[in-house]
Amino acid sequence: MFTRKPTSPGTAGPRARTEGGTGTARSIATTTTAAPRRPGWSVRCARAAARSAFIRGLVGLLAICLTDQSVSWSGLVEPRYLPSATTIVARLGALLTASRFLSDIEYTLASAGLAMLVATPIAVICGLLLGLFPTALRATRVVIDVLRPLPAVAIIPLLTLTVGLGQTSVVLAVAVAAFWPILLNTVHGVQDVDGVALQTAGLFGAKWPRRVCTVVLPSAAPAIGAGVRIAVSLALVVTVAAELIIGTTRGIGAFILDSSRGGFHADLVYASVAVAGLLGLAVNSAATAVERRAFPWHGREGTS
């Protein structure tokens, strides 16, 4: 997969990109602008395809709204529990200009970001060590396999009792959740490093630290990036979840909890849940875009 030269990380990108160009609109557009043959046409085509995909996506989102609207018109569910889509969208607009809610969003993003800052370096370092030393991996395999399926949600009761009800508990729970995908992706990335490249670096007299920096890290970088992307989207969801469960005073989760407590303001609940979902969507697409820009030679993997 990686046809990169270990010593020149900058030069191999475009070449490998043209070799392994997968069918995404952006990669078609970028590769063909470099080619001499009718660039304007293909770029226009890619843009038109992207536009129609966008419109169809909007149709899908509208379908959800329409379903909700018709349910509320037909009166199947009490509007106190399921308000109409127009009410929710109106409430959404009002929320996004309210300074309290904006500071809640900011708080949630800060918690998630802090958790990522804690989890990423630890996970990458652990992943490097486990990937480089197969014995260490075999020795810790059982521990990892037992700890990984344990949901981050399940350790929240312990955290609330030992650490407290504040932001620290949220950040710790999120960091635990974000740790695993980065760790496992790093291990896989390091294991997939081309053995010949490593031996070549060894023949040139590179010592271990240097081999790790110039060979292992660059060629494992796309896998690590994919792990971080998965972890970022996960972190946001877990942050809101943890805020809800722990019952913090600030954050989107706290807002949802507040509006569902005092007499259940259904429109507020749905609007803030929708904001959380849209935020997740935005973070995921941003992370995907950054990943594609940073590692263009790496084919896009499944949506997981």
Added chain:
Amino acid sequence: MMVTTARLIRRPGLRRPGRQVRLLARLGKGAMVRFGVLILLLLAWQWATRDAGNLFFPSPTEILDRILVDWFSGPPTHLFVTPAFMADVAPSMGRMLAGWLLGSLIGVVVGVLAGAVRTARQIIDPPAQFLRALPTPAVVPVFLLLFGASTGMRVALIAFGCVWPVLLNTMTAAASVDPRLRLTARALHLSRWRQLAQVVMPSSAPAIAAGMRIGLALALILMVLSEWVVATSGLGFSLITAQQHFDMTGMWAAMVLLAIAGYLVNTVFLTVESRLLSWHKGVRGK
């Protein structure tokens, strides 16, 4: 990789011990490497909590004791499980598996059908991404309103969580079936259903399995979450009641049992997956 090279290297000149002895030695060494760290960690934990008397961190033996007393001290006629096990653990696991299977089924069916049509794919993708990104605890009140505090609500919630990764993975895989396979199937005049069943399904099976594995992890989370609200039994219920009653050992016991359950379910799934998909060269452990 390491194992195969170790097997290939033969040390000449050494008199090799008997076959069985060698096998036992290898198994013993493998087990020591595999479980050594776990045992060391447990011993360290035991030693650290031995006489510290920390309220929040009971020793492993206390936790194990509690698990055995609470859940595995029943009569032999009931396979040693207690009534509490039948009331808490078994229904929880049943709901989890039911919700997971239901969600996976819907995800695979919709994903395979939608994967064949580009417009359907583009319409379904954004709402699916959006619904997947919803924080799950926030969805719980909605399901509570729609279904009431019933078994159906919990199963539906778990299914709702599992649908999206399976659906998105299946859809992507069904859309990227090797065009040569697709053309061959058409050239052979296979009916649409046979094309789906014999070409699309098998070639997207690995992606479906990957989605189902993500779904399994989600199902465990949602199982715990769904039992935190208006429940009277279940593994998640016993976890949260123990926390509310400051019953530390009980809380740890529920957490450990949850971890063991997750480990077992995951291991069984991986075994079945590698057995069923052994024909596919991308199966794990390449």
